[in-house]
Amino acid sequence: MNNYLITGGAGFIGSTLANHLSNENSVIVIDDLSMGKEENLFKCSNLKFIKGSVTDEKLMEDILSNNKFDYIFHLAAIASVADSVERPVETHQINFESVLMLLELIRKYQKDLKRLVFSSSAAVYGDEPALPKKEESVIRPLTPYAVDKFAAEQYVLDYNHLYGVKTSAVRFFNVYGPNQNPESPYSGVISILVARYKKMQNGEEAQFTLFGDGSQSRDFVFVEDVIQALLLVATKEEALGRQFNVGTGNALTLNDLISVIDEALGINLRVKYEAERDGDIKDSVADISRLMSLGYKPNFSVQDGMKKYLVSEKLI
Ligand code: NAD
Ligand code: UD1
Numbered sequence: 591m592n593n594y595l596i597t598g599g600a601g602f603i604g605s606t607l608a609n610h611l612s613n614e615n616s617v618i619v620i621d622d623l624s625m626g627k628e629e630n631l632f633k634c635s636n637l638k639f640i641k642g643s644v645t646d647e648k649l650m651e652d653i654l655s656n657n658k659f660d661y662i663f664h665l666a667a668i669a670s671v672a673d674s675v676e677r678p679v680e681t682h683q684i685n686f687e688s689v690l691m692l693l694e695l696i697r698k699y700q701k702d703l704k705r706l707v708f709s710s711s712a713a714v715y716g717d718e719p720a721l722p723k724k725e726e727s728v729i730r731p732l733t734p735y736a737v738d739k740f741a742a743e744q745y746v747l748d749y750n751h752l753y754g755v756k757t758s759a760v761r762f763f764n765v766y767g768p769n770q771n772p773e774s775p776y777s778g779v780i781s782i783l784v785a786r787y788k789k790m791q792n793g794e795e796a797q798f799t800l801f802g803d804g805s806q807s808r809d810f811v812f813v814e815d816v817i818q819a820l821l822l823v824a825t826k827e828e829a830l831g832r833q834f835n836v837g838t839g840n841a842l843t844l845n846d847l848i849s850v851i852d853e854a855l856g857i858n859l860r861v862k863y864e865a866e867r868d869g870d871i872k873d874s875v876a877d878i879s880r881l882m883s884l885g886y887k888p889n890f891s892v893q894d895g896m897k898k899y900l901v902s903e904k905l906i
Pocket of ligand 2: 669670671672710711712713762763764765775776777778779780782799800801802806808844867870871874
């Protein structure tokens with residue numbers, strides 16, 4: 591039985607991780623519910639939910655000084671690239687400043703922490719044309735989100751090198767699966783697509799707005815593979831002080847993704863094409879050899895992951 595803190599733990603990836611861990615461990619989740627939902631979390635005596643912001647220094651100090659954690663996963667963030675372009679100052683406070691504050695609190699109060707895992711992003715690579723992206727590829731952050739993720743990730747790893755805090759970072763590619771909130775225009779594209787298909791299946795009018803011509807590509811990784819990666823990175827000695835790409839190693843264009851879902855559901859989605867978003871990346875695919883060296887093996891192709899997701903949404 592280990593003690594875990596998961597910030598952003600009522601969100602998509604965080605709630606999946608919290609539910610997985612709470613079977614056999616004690617888990618504290620902090621989330622301000624700006625995107626997450628309390629009902630994403632299993633009701634279970636091992637799992638305690640605290641509603642609050644990671645930018646609230648007093649609250650964070652209370653949590654870090656009154657508990658002894660084995661592992662901390664820092665997942666709280668404004669996850670939308672486009673939102674950071676709209677609101678660079680607000681997103682910086684959450685995506686960067688909260689990280690530095692958390693590192694200082696860990697240094698002060700969590701001497702026995704086995705690992706802090708920070709959720710960085712494939713966005714740090716920007717539009718560097720060399721593919722697939724390796725951890726040592728050129729970093730070219732194009733948006734406030736990507737700048738903050740890269741700076742925060744470097745602080746997290748430097749706290750290992752400078753102060754001996756046990757840290758690692760993961761650069762998630764495009765994660766999808768159950769519990770991803772589709773309600774914001776800035777939500778992950780697959781959650782928005784699934785919401786549109788749901789409407790169509792219910793006989794309602796629905797149309798998906800595609801920003802660009804649909805030839806942009808992403809490495810879409812199913813959330814269960816991401817949980818596998820997070821647990822390996824948190825527990826393997828070789829992961830200490832390092833960052834890891836988390837993806838599948840394969841990319842799909844948005845047009846092809848829509849064809850995959852059309853085919854699985856026997857529906858033709860109505861698509862309206864609009865101008866591409868500022869700061870949008872054209873192509874993104876992960877080299878996952880570093881993560882595989884820890885024992886990672888992705889178990890879900892997009893076809894398999896989408897099928898599981900669509901079943902959980904009762905679409906098939
Ligand atoms: P999400 O929006 O579902 O989860 C983030 C959670 O943080 C939400 O529940 C939200 O309510 C919470 N949150 C936001 N601001 C907060 C604050 N000030 N205090 C406390 N909680 C706050 O997104 P996700 O997809 O689960 O992303 C988790 C992490 O992984 C984020 O750091 C995101 O940047 C990163 N990431 C996600 C992806 C992806 O494809 N989903 C890819 C790369 C990186
Ligand atoms: C996503 C994640 C980000 C992560 C990054 C890593 C979210 C919200 N974003 O960003 O946290 O760091 O992957 O690779 O989880 N699109 C449409 N129509 C829509 C919505 C999106 O066409 O309604 C397009 C976008 O313009 C983009 C693509 O779909 O070209 C993917 O968008 P999105 O899901 O927001 O992902 P990223 O921007 O790649």
